[in-house]
Amino acid sequence: MAHQLCLAQDPEADQLLSSDPFALLVGMMLDQQYPLEHAFRGPRKLAERMGGFDILKIAEADPAEFEELAATPPAIHRYGRSMARRAQELARYVIENYDGHTERIWTQDDPDGAEVLRRLKDLPGYGDQKARIFLALLGKQLGVRPNGWEKAAGAYSEQNSRRSAADIVDGETLLEVRAFKKEQKAAAKKKA
Numbered sequence: 436m437a438h439q440l441c442l443a444q445d446p447e448a449d450q451l452l453s454s455d456p457f458a459l460l461v462g463m464m465l466d467q468q469y470p471l472e473h474a475f476r477g478p479r480k481l482a483e484r485m486g487g488f489d490i491l492k493i494a495e496a497d498p499a500e501f502e503e504l505a506a507t508p509p510a511i512h513r514y515g516r517s518m519a520r521r522a523q524e525l526a527r528y529v530i531e532n533y534d535g536h537t538e539r540i541w542t543q544d545d546p547d548g549a550e551v552l553r554r555l556k557d558l559p560g561y562g563d564q565k566a567r568i569f570l571a572l573l574g575k576q577l578g579v580r581p582n583g584w585e586k587a588a589g590a591y592s593e594q595n596s597r598r599s600a601a602d603i604v605d606g607e608t609l610l611e612v613r614a615f616k617k618e619q620k621a622a623a624k625k626k627a
Contacts, residue, residue, distance in 0.1 A: 438577050441605050444472040448479035456537035457490045457529060458482075461522050463569050463600065464560040469513050471600060472609060477511035477518070490535050494526035524559035541579050548584035567591050571601035 440453045442462065452459045458478035465474035482488035484504045485496075493501070501523060506515030511522075533539040540558075541551045548570065555566035571591035573579035585592040591599050597611040 440576060441609075442472065442600055442603055443475040443479065444606060444609060445476055445479070448476045451479050451482060451488060455488055457526070458488050459572075460529070460537055460540075460558070460569075461525060463565060463572070464521060464525055464558075465512050465518055466565070466600060471603070471612070474512065475600075477505075480509065480511050481505065481522070490526050490529060490537070493523060494530055496523065498523065521560040528557075528559050541573060541581065545581075547582045548587035551581050551584065552587040568599040568601055571599065575601050576604070 438453060440449050440459070442452055443449045452462055452475060455478070461478045461481075462475035465477045467474070478488055481493070481504070484507070485492055496504075498520065502516040502519040505511045505519035505522070512518040529535060529537050529540075533543065540554045546554070551573075552566055552570050555561055555569050556563060558566070561569070567588045568591050570584055571588040574584045574588060574592060575594075588601075590596070591601050596602055597608060597615045599612060602612055603609050
């Protein structure tokens with residue numbers, strides 16, 4: 436992962452997301468019911484409080500202490516304690532299933548796009564949409580393009596779209612994604 440991401444809109448947080456696949460996985464997990472850029476700053480907050488971002492330390496941390504660390508203002512999320520539990524679940528899952536090497540989700544046994552999507556959907560805290568967005572992020576910004584990744588990611592893989600985190604490369608595209616999401620919510624309310 437040598438590409439520089441711009442999801443957190445903060446150089447240090449984005450550097451962590453760009454250099455640590457597990458940090459990116461956690462940031463994406465936090466991206467729900469919370470402003471996107473703040474969600475992606477969560478891993479950096481954890482790193483600052485834990486003396487580094489380490490999947491083993493996260494997995495093995497005392498749950499109550501880790502919840503407190505995550506919920507201390509500024510918290511990693513609006514629901515800091517519950518997201519702390521999810522982050523620990525996610526860390527344990529990656530350790531148990533991929534020996535703690537997050538990138539194996541998309542590299543182990545040379546998977547195609549459908550298999551990477553299935554693996555992402557199996558992650559704690561990930562559903563279908565989040566998995567598709569993460570797959571699109573891998574393909575669009577990190578050069579991870581297993582065979583069939585576009586089909587597996589669906590509309591999120593469309594070039595020059597502004598649908599999700601996969602499309603954010605600077606402050607302007609963040610605003611465009613936010614505007615797209617607002618339009619989608621307004622359209623959904625009209626249908627309801």
